[in-house]
Amino acid sequence: MLGIMRKYKQSIVIKIVFGIIVLSFVGTIFLVWGRGDSTPGGKLGYAAKVDGTRISLEDFQKSYYRIKNVYEQVYGRSLTPEMEKQMGVKKMALDNLVDALLVRKEAGRMGIKVSKEEVASAIAAMPEFQKNGTFDFQQYQQLLKASRITPNDFEASQKEDLLVKKARQKIRDNAQVSDDEALKAFKKQRDKVDLQFVSYAPADVRNEIKLSEQELTAYLQSHQQEFKAPEQISISYALLDPAKVTSKVAVTDEEIQTYYQKNIDRYQGKGGILPFAEVKERVKTDALKAKGAKQAYEMAADAANKHLKGADLAAAAASLGVKVAETPLFTAAAPAAVLASETELLKRAFTLKEGELGGPVETAKGVYIFKIKERKPAAVPPLAQIRERVESRAVTDKAKELAKKKAEEALAALAKDGSALKVGETGSFGYAATGDVPKIGKSPEIMEAAFALDKGQPAAKTPFQVGDRWYAVKLKNRQEADTAEFQKSKEQLKQTLLPKKQQEALDNWLKELKTKAKIEINQPLIAD
Incomplete structure (x- = not known):
């Protein structure tokens, strides 16, 4: 099951x-x-x-x-x-x-x-x-x-x-x-309807939208979050490459043996863990790198601490024998290319206060100490700078509103006469639980409304949205089934409808x- x-x-x-x-x-x-x-x-x-x-x-x-x-x-x-x-x-x-x-x-x-x-x-x-x-x-x-x-x-x-x-x-x-409910269900299953419809999509009315400077300003004011430029920073940084330190350090046999024991899972062969004697040189190289990386971090931390009070990045970099580099302004979503892969550094940079020395931050490239060079807070640019974006968004939204409004007006006209409207027709169709309406598309709402319409109320009460298009619909014709057949199937139909009626009663x-x-x-x- x-x-x-x-x-x-x-x-x-x-x-x-x-x-x-x-x-x-x-x-x-x-x-x-x-x-x-x-x-x-x-x-x-x-x-x-x-x-x-x-x-x-x-x-x-x-x-x-x-x-x-x-x-x-x-x-x-x-x-x-x-x-x-x-x-x-x-x-x-x-x-x-x-x-x-x-x-x-x-x-x-x-x-x-x-x-x-x-x-x-x-x-x-x-x-x-x-x-x-x-x-x-x-x-x-x-x-x-x-x-x-x-x-x-x-x-x-x-x-x-x-x-x-x-x-x-x-x-x-x-x-x-009831008999009346069963009859309505019977007619819904057996009747055929033909609808008239008028529809409008935003694309149909977009050219009708003309917005004044005042309207654009008002739109920007009410949609500030959508146009707010994100915070930007530029940083100055010094990068210490552990390889420079590694070339100046040495490891004892005891340190090599200890490194092997602590990282033994790294030295696997087809038969399992490789003996120390077979991989000693490999272990030595790895131990040197690890020791160099550790000393590089400690050196960077010491340099940062010594110059923390004055936030003197240049002096800290000089004591490490490295140069200071700078980035242009960038956002968290679009970092400077040189730092694109430095996730931890970027995370720390956006939390750093301006004028404060940050680090050390260790990454695959090395150990960073850094400082905020410039910070531009998130802000909404003036309309003049982003007019094209604001206008495009505002026109799109207004076109959606206008398409719905025109469908509402068309529905009112259909209810009266509708002779002045350019209408489409679905052709005759029967009820489908899937909601597939000919010439319109999948809309269970229109399907249900269509089979509730009659001569007394031929026009729907509201327009319907299908995709981005709004439809005003009116019953053109309804072919009613022979109700003589209803008496033969009434009791069976009631039993079919009963579970839903029971659930509705319980709800x-x-x-x-x-x-x-x-x-x-x-x-x-x-x-x-």
Whole structure:
């Protein structure tokens, strides 16, 4: 099943099935591990309060991890923090716990009860407690003990779980599909419609946009972040090459042996670690480089410290026997070419105060000490300097607004007569769940609106956006199906529509329960 769900995870049917799986897990978690805490205080605080009843942090964590695990099974991969946030896993966990608590309370007010026999039957039917298809009391006890749950607690939780299921089912059972709803669905499936439409895209109206100096200034003022030039710096720096130091140092046999032992993994052969005797010269060269690099860093650190107070980079460089180099102004996103690969140096440079001596910073090229030569803070340039960019962006935005406005005006004209408009026609087409409208493209919104239009209201209430284009649509003609066929398929159609109607009834009921309840959410908990 998981393989199927991964393959079709974008399907609306799979999304509904997934929702049912998650809800069933959450209901069990909540009822097994905690039924709320109506007492004040509490060592762990709370995740939410519903009419004074607390949902503990422990309940929330267990709900969250179980839902996360379901997602990971469905998608076949671990969820990154970004994916979790995008899917709203934490919010889903808490929302479902709140729903479960509200439903349990409402079930009591509805007079719904669960007998001991119903609880026993539900537990006996659980595959986890069965052997060869029959309930096994010993296995039941062992599993509960391993989970640190007493039989009394588990059975109480199952009783409340059944209470929730009964309440939900009662709301579903009360939902009915009327003859009128079935007829509308029948006509939607069988009728054919032909639409007239008028459309506008920004490109169609762009040449109509003429912006004054005042409008451009106002646009720049309201979009400063989009045009702000980033901070720029130029630096002076001195670079000490460790190779110059390495040529002047020596290593003892003991230092070579110690380096070999500390870095033994570097000296691998086909048969494993190579003996010291075979690689001694290699080790010596590596040990010299390491010692030279260490001394170069220490020399640079000493030079920087000696001249730190006066921030005298030239003097520090002279004491190291190197020259000072300078860069032109550059940004963090587009560093000076000579420093393009020096990530750590650039990071430190942008945090350095002007006039302060920085370093040492060790990179693959050597050891740097440096100083900010010039700093230009981030700022919005004058309009005169960036007029072309501002005008282009402003015209683009205004064209989008104008395209929508023209579609709204065209829709008003279509509703009256529309004879002065240059209209297109879709031709006759039937309802498609994919939302593919002839001559227009994929638009589930237009598809739904098209089959809701009739002679009494032939024009849509609002224009629709498809891509960057806005459409005003009007019903030109509707070919109605023979309703004699409706009587033959009415009952079957009602059964097809019933699950959706039941879900809508359940959703509306839960929404009403939430509206009436006083719910306090620990917002930082789900904002992480």
